[in-house]
Amino acid sequence: MKTVKIGGVPEHFNLAWYLTLKNGEYKDEGINLRWKDYFGGTGQMCTALRDGEIDLAVILTEGIVKDIIDGNPSTIVQTFVASPLIWGIHVAEHSNYKTVEDLKGTKAAISRYGSGSHLMAYINAQNNNWDLDKDLNFEVIKNLDGAVEGLTNEKADYFMWEKFTTKPLVDDGTFRRVANCPSPWPCFVIAVRTEFLENNKEDVQTILNIINNTTKEFKDIPSIDKSIANRYDQKLEDVQEWLSLTEWSQDVMDEKTVANVQEKLFDLDIISEKWEYNKLITKL
Structure with missing residues (x-):
């Protein structure tokens, strides 16, 4: 076999x-x-x-x-x-950030460089007319558990992940979703x-x-x-x-x-x- x-x-x-x-x-x-x-x-x-x-x-x-x-x-x-994949843009429940525009210039949690969470941060930045050199910063967190820790402990400010996968974390008050960002393909x-x-x-x-x-x-x-x-x-x-x-x-x-x-x-x-x-x- x-x-x-x-x-x-x-x-x-x-x-x-x-x-x-x-x-x-x-x-x-x-x-x-x-x-x-x-x-x-x-x-x-x-x-x-x-x-x-x-x-x-x-x-x-x-x-x-x-x-x-x-x-x-x-x-x-x-x-x-x-x-398309519908990416939720998430912040920690206690975060002061309320909108996508608030996240301009802050730090995105990504699973690793070259990952979807990394590449879609660029798509989101372009959608909102951010400066790709100045307004994007990254913190590698490996996976969803790492994102929970990273946002809760303020190592990073927001995290993009498939919205339905992360919905239980929104429901239990770990994350707050501020917007969605569908993939353009x-x-x-x-x-x-x-x-x-x-x-x-x-x-x-x-x-x-x-x-x-x-x-x-x-x-x-x-x-x-x-x-x-x-x-x-x-x-x-x-x-x-x-x-x-x-x-x-x-x-x-x-x-x-x-x-x-x-x-x-x-x-x-x-x-x-x-x-x-x-x-x-x-x-x-």
């Missing part, structure tokens, strides 16, 4: 992977798919792909595009979630180490076929909202709102979208050059 290692964030977006693993669908096809949770998010997964710790990653679009251009020997084979893609793909193309295609069959009908799974609420400690109404906003994809990202991602990252000086479509995307 072929062992394949895959990584992703331990969030509700990836429940379809858990369900297909639990059902033994990959093993039925001769694939021992081993899932690993990455609490540090996209930056941590980029490192894992580079080091060969995992073969595939379910990863934020902007983070993997930047890292491939920076030398990560991987390629994007499919969009996983077609809808489909949020999650599936990336594969290029060397692994070259040698295991049929296995990768089989994995995609299995997960796509589940995501196509994910919202129709009986009581899926209750399952998500229980598993991820979410309020049922929050899960129902999230499901209404989220669309999974079974397709390859098109050239226009890839160009848009690169244009935005280039304008923000996050990438130093723009690449041709087929150097970032592989159609199976």
